[in-house]
Amino acid sequence: MEGFTYIDIFATEGIEYLVVIVFLLLIIPFWMFLNR
Amino acid sequence: MNGKTATEEINSFKDFMIFIRSELKPKGRIFTIFNVISAPIILLGAILIVYRLAKGLGWPVTNLSQDFPWGIWIGFDVMTGVAFAGGAYVLTFVVYVLGAKKYHPIIRATVLNGFLAYVFYTGAIFLDCGRWWNIVNPMIGNEFGVNSVLFLVAWHFLLYTLAELVEFSPAIAEWLGWKKIRKILASLTLGAVIFGITLSTLHQSGLGALVMMAKWKIHPLWYTEFIPVLFFISSIFAGLSMVIFEGTISHRVFSQQIDEEHHRTYDDILVGLGKICAVAMVGYFFLKVLVFIHGKHWSLINTPMGYWYLLELIGLVLIPCLIFVQGVKDRNLLSIRVAAILTMAGIIINRLNYVFIAYKWYIPMSERYFPTWIEIVITLAIVFAEIWVFRWIVNRMPVLKESPEWAREE
Amino acid sequence: MDRREFLKTIGIGIGGVACGDILIPSIVNAQNAFGGNEFFGVLVDTTRCIGCMRCEMACAEAHNLPLPDISNDSVFEKKRNTTETRWTVVNRYETEKGKIFVKQQCMHCNQPACVAACLVKAMKKRKEAHVTWDTNCIGCRLCMVSCPFDMPKFEYNSPLPKIQKCNLCWDRFQEGKLPACVEACPVEALKFGARRDLLDEANSRIFQNPHNYVHHVYGGHEVGGTSYIYLSAVPFEQIGFRGDLGTTPYPEFTTGFLHAVPFVDVLWPLILLGINRAIRREED
Numbered sequence: 001m002e003g004f005t006y007i008d009i010f011a012t013e014g015i016e017y018l019v020v021i022v023f024l025l026l027i028i029p030f031w032m033f034l035n036r
Numbered sequence: 037m038n039g040k041t042a043t044e045e046i047n048s049f050k051d052f053m054i055f056i057r058s059e060l061k062p063k064g065r066i067f068t069i070f071n072v073i074s075a076p077i078i079l080l081g082a083i084l085i086v087y088r089l090a091k092g093l094g095w096p097v098t099n100l101s102q103d104f105p106w107g108i109w110i111g112f113d114v115m116t117g118v119a120f121a122g123g124a125y126v127l128t129f130v131v132y133v134l135g136a137k138k139y140h141p142i143i144r145a146t147v148l149n150g151f152l153a154y155v156f157y158t159g160a161i162f163l164d165c166g167r168w169w170n171i172v173n174p175m176i177g178n179e180f181g182v183n184s185v186l187f188l189v190a191w192h193f194l195l196y197t198l199a200e201l202v203e204f205s206p207a208i209a210e211w212l213g214w215k216k217i218r219k220i221l222a223s224l225t226l227g228a229v230i231f232g233i234t235l236s237t238l239h240q241s242g243l244g245a246l247v248m249m250a251k252w253k254i255h256p257l258w259y260t261e262f263i264p265v266l267f268f269i270s271s272i273f274a275g276l277s278m279v280i281f282e283g284t285i286s287h288r289v290f291s292q293q294i295d296e297e298h299h300r301t302y303d304d305i306l307v308g309l310g311k312i313c314a315v316a317m318v319g320y321f322f323l324k325v326l327v328f329i330h331g332k333h334w335s336l337i338n339t340p341m342g343y344w345y346l347l348e349l350i351g352l353v354l355i356p357c358l359i360f361v362q363g364v365k366d367r368n369l370l371s372i373r374v375a376a377i378l379t380m381a382g383i384i385i386n387r388l389n390y391v392f393i394a395y396k397w398y399i400p401m402s403e404r405y406f407p408t409w410i411e412i413v414i415t416l417a418i419v420f421a422e423i424w425v426f427r428w429i430v431n432r433m434p435v436l437k438e439s440p441e442w443a444r445e446e
Numbered sequence: 447m448d449r450r451e452f453l454k455t456i457g458i459g460i461g462g463v464a465c466g467d468i469l470i471p472s473i474v475n476a477q478n479a480f481g482g483n484e485f486f487g488v489l490v491d492t493t494r495c496i497g498c499m500r501c502e503m504a505c506a507e508a509h510n511l512p513l514p515d516i517s518n519d520s521v522f523e524k525k526r527n528t529t530e531t532r533w534t535v536v537n538r539y540e541t542e543k544g545k546i547f548v549k550q551q552c553m554h555c556n557q558p559a560c561v562a563a564c565l566v567k568a569m570k571k572r573k574e575a576h577v578t579w580d581t582n583c584i585g586c587r588l589c590m591v592s593c594p595f596d597m598p599k600f601e602y603n604s605p606l607p608k609i610q611k612c613n614l615c616w617d618r619f620q621e622g623k624l625p626a627c628v629e630a631c632p633v634e635a636l637k638f639g640a641r642r643d644l645l646d647e648a649n650s651r652i653f654q655n656p657h658n659y660v661h662h663v664y665g666g667h668e669v670g671g672t673s674y675i676y677l678s679a680v681p682f683e684q685i686g687f688r689g690d691l692g693t694t695p696y697p698e699f700t701t702g703f704l705h706a707v708p709f710v711d712v713l714w715p716l717i718l719l720g721i722n723r724a725i726r727r728e729e730d
């Protein structure tokens with residue numbers, strides 16, 4: 001059998017959550033800007 | 037009611053303290069049946085909580101075991117309790133996102149119940165955690181287990197509690213007479229509602245996702261890759277059924293606070309809630325049928341667990357759904373209330389199935405989990421304490437009674 | 447067994463020994479394993495186990511657990527599970543080929559369910575393969591719900607409870623020692639080494655003695671592969687192994703949901719805002 005390469009399937013989960021938080025924070029000024 | 041109300045001027049800190057002191061006095065009769073029953077249980081619960089913290093989770097505190105690591109504190113207090121609190125996100129969606137003013141009279145009570153439920157069920161989680169002194173770890177980064185469904189549920193729980201507090205805060209500001217602050221808080225409502233609905237979607241479904249890795253331990257009639265979706269959809273009618281149930285009681289207990297118009301529109305509200313429940317339950321029923329067909333589990337129906345499954349799905353989902361339909365068509369409020377109770381029973385059974393009934397259904401009776409009296413008393417104490425706080429707030433803040441003049445003018 | 451024998455056992459040539467760290471290996475996989483690039487494992491050959499339970503004793507001694515009474519054969523009459531005071535247990539099964547003894551403990555999965563479940567990363571998968579528990583644990587017991595082998599055990603009777611399970615002798619490993627059970631086994635039913643090498647060893651034993659073994663290495667692919675792998679003379683279901691675990695790593699049962707979370711977090715606010723604005727426009 002071939003060797004096992006360990007793939008961390010959660011490697012990007014933390015960054016994705018951070019991206020979501022950034023999105024939620026930016027959406028409010030973005031919406032206000034659109035409506036000015 | 038004696039003492040200053042917040043509509044009178046509070047000009048100084050001294051005035052404020054007089055106001056607070058008068059608000060702290062009990063309102064209403066002290067020796068009601070409910071008080072006589074609930075007060076000793078709350079006191080006993082408090083003592084038992086200290087005992088639990090000192091002794092650990094083992095017998096006689098709980099009947100949890102290596103085979104059954106979760107019992108009624110997770111299965112009932114947290115999973116069922118959170119499903120029942122779903123009325124808040126559904127109704128705020130209807131009232132604030134869709135603008136259906138019909139439900140406005142009950143929105144504050146619903147949001148308050150939602151907020152209190154999450155606060156007290158966080159307490160239940162705290163008690164259930166074996167190493168409770170570490171409970172802040174997922175929050176402070178020791179460590180951020182982003183791989184975990186529970187990490188997500190915990191964070192969404194916390195943030196949702198804050199969102200509900202923001203949604204309820206205008207009522208607190210009205211109680212205290214803080215006009216400017218009330219205005220600011222009211223402007224945050226739609227944002228908090230949108231945030232709250234998003235968070236609710238994920239933690240309601242997330243509670244179901246918690247058991248996804250217990251694949252072969254959960255009876256095949258209940259295990260499906262769609263557990264999170266089923267949890268989310270069922271939280272809609274679970275929450276609204278609780279709103280119907282709790283509203284029925286509140287409207288009687290606090291009826292002197294509720295004005296003419298609110299009493300009159302309440303029938304419309306009940307019928308409306310019944311209608312939403314009926315629709316959600318029809319959808320849920322068909323989802324369960326799809327899951328059943330996809331899993332090809334028909335041979336399992338003719339087994340004891342199969343009959344239990346039919347009881348839950350037919351007896352406590354389909355039948356109350358049909359009773360809701362009849363209640364809506366005939367404007368029969370009793371039917372709607374009966375349907376709500378049956379629905380709630382079905383939700384309790386559904387959640388408990390995933391935790392210790394359909395979970396390891398193959399374990400013989402003698403080794404199964406049954407709650408201890410201590411687990412039950414602490415659960416009751418938590419529920420009663422929440423009702424006490426709810427009552428305290430409703431008797432003082434504009435939840436069921438009208439907002440003060442100055443707030444209504446806006 | 448001293449360090450020299452340890453190195454010989456896993457087939458590594460003796461070269462220089464750096465302090466703390468180990469050596470100049472002569473087999474490339476072992477080098478990879480020691481370099482943290484591949485997993486270690488334990489091969490359990492149930493055709494060799496005689497049920498002496500010295501592994502249970504050694505494990506208890508190595509980890510300050512209550513010592514079992516291994517002189518008493520009557521414990522085999524009933525199937526035993528590991529507990530919060532017993533990290534490994536040997537069970538006896540009556541099969542078509544007679545009595546077979548099977549050592550049971552945490553399987554140290556390649557993709558452990560418990561590690562995926564843990565919201566504070568108290569359960570860690572080390573790059574050498576060991577799955578270990580750490581004290582930042584909050585005691586939520588989701589690892590217990592999630593483990594397909596029901597291995598994490600909880601100290602319910604303590605007010606300061608820990609999760610207890612085999613940790614592949616992580617502490618001893620840091621000191622260059624073999625797992626206690628492997629070292630104690632008098633008949634070489636247990637073999638420690640690079641997982642890849644052990645799989646080769648297992649397959650070669652099957653190839654060389656095709657009538658003595660079922661042609662399957664349990665743990666090769668089950669739940670995505672485990673570090674503890676087993677050989678058997680009879681179908682594995684007859685000696686207490688589940689045949690329905692599948693080959694999907696258990697964490698992947700949660701990723702459908704988890705990967706949808708950021709999408710919902712982004713889309714829901716936009717949809718809700720859109721509905722709200724659209725309805726308001728109609729009312730104006």
